[in-house]
Amino acid sequence: MTRVLPVLIAIGLMVYALADLSASDDEQRGGIPRWLWTLLIVLLPFFGAVAWILIKQSHRRADGGTAPGRPNRPTPGGPNRRRPRPGPTAPDDDPEFLWRLEQQQRRNRSQQSTDGDDQPSTNGQ
Secondary structure, X not given: OOOHHXXXXXXXXXXXXXXXXXXXXXXXXXXXXXXXXXXXXXXXXXXXXXXXXXXXXXXXXXXXXXXXXXXXOOOOOOOOOOOOOOOOOOHHHOHHHHHHHHXXXXXXXXXXXXHHHHOXXXXXX
């Protein structure tokens, strides 16, 4: 088993690096053509795959940590800050909902106060 494990790790790294390489842009390859990266990964399984992963990570950090296919938009607080969700997450976070709730409560209070004025007083007078 100990002889098979390094071979399995090398094959896994090679498959991962080749799949990642096939989805890469020209900028992410560091100026090296795709065919040369493929040769490096296949002929030097550990070194080629690890070199590819390190080069890709360094270019990702230089680009600001964006994922492939996503626009590189600056976020307030730096690239590691989470982006806020586009809308309210709960009804009590929605300003429009809170405003409508407050208006409804005011109407209910005013309606109760007008209903209470129409009823005769029960204090014995």
